[in-house]
Amino acid sequence: MSMQDFNGLAVFIVVAREKSFTRAAAHFGVSQSAVSHSIKGLEEKLGVRLLTRTTRGASPTEVGAKLMRNLVPYYEGIEVEIAALGLEREKPAGTIRISTHDHAANTILWPKLSKLLLEYPDLTLEINVGYGLIDIVAERYDAGVRLGDQVAKDMIALRISPDFRMVVVGAPHYFAHRNIPSHPQDLMSHNCANLRLPTHGGVYAWEFEKEGRPLSVHVPGQMIFNTSPQILTAALEGYALAYAPEDVVIEHLACGRLIKVLEDWYPMVPGYHLYYPSRRHALPAFSLIVEALRLG
Incomplete structure (x- = not known):
């Protein structure tokens, strides 16, 4: 295989990765037509179609996706080695x-x-x-x-x-008119700030453990967030209970802005x-x- 063919493979990988001829051209500092010409030449050389062109960009065909999976580890390895050569200096960059x-x-x-x-x-x-x-x-x-x-x-x-502990906390004024829970199931009568995890596609169940026995509870609540800082804010402002790493709330506990409950049920997290x-x-x-x- 000629050096030109290797260049064509490098262009193909970047186009497939970016899903765009325009971004690939910017990556290499060449025109979009030059990228298109390189891909066309590679496809003609190999006798297969590697990319599907659309008005919104480009995506690998089935053959192209297979080729990319096989090539990317080698291509990235070359990138790493070249980058390492460029970084052989006193201070990392x-x-x-x-x-x-x-x-x-x-x-x-x-x-x-x-x-x-x-x-x-x-x-x-x-x-x-x-x-x-x-x-x-x-x-x-x-x-x-x-x-x-x-x-x-x-x-x-x-x-x-x-390892660290997860704790359940609430503001003192949240408990002014509510009973303090003594068992995780008591949370079913409370307003809890929930977290939605994209990997699981659902709301995270609060996890507890006592004497080696785990327990998960899907708690009710008016609020569902996809990041945890908002959950802490909801607890500090007295809207809901929060399930949070202990180190995140320790200062609020020390000054009385939050109160821990269910202390016998806290699990250790890896x-x-x-x-x-x-x-x-x-x-x-x-x-x-x-x-x-x-x-x-």
């Missing part, structure tokens, strides 16, 4: 993309990684907050942060936090792990991130 959710972002990633930005001005951090369990390789993240029991088995996983495919570890900037997050 480049962009590191991490997928996580707000609790880990606020309590672990930002406190530990923000200091690096001052020391390494050529380092860029992109922290994407979301509750869905995504394929970090397909979405082109360098790493993800999730609870230990949510990490895929084919990933390298590094613990970055201890700590957070940073996870990533092995080839990402070659980048100096990524190695810096790993060491900064490593649990001491």
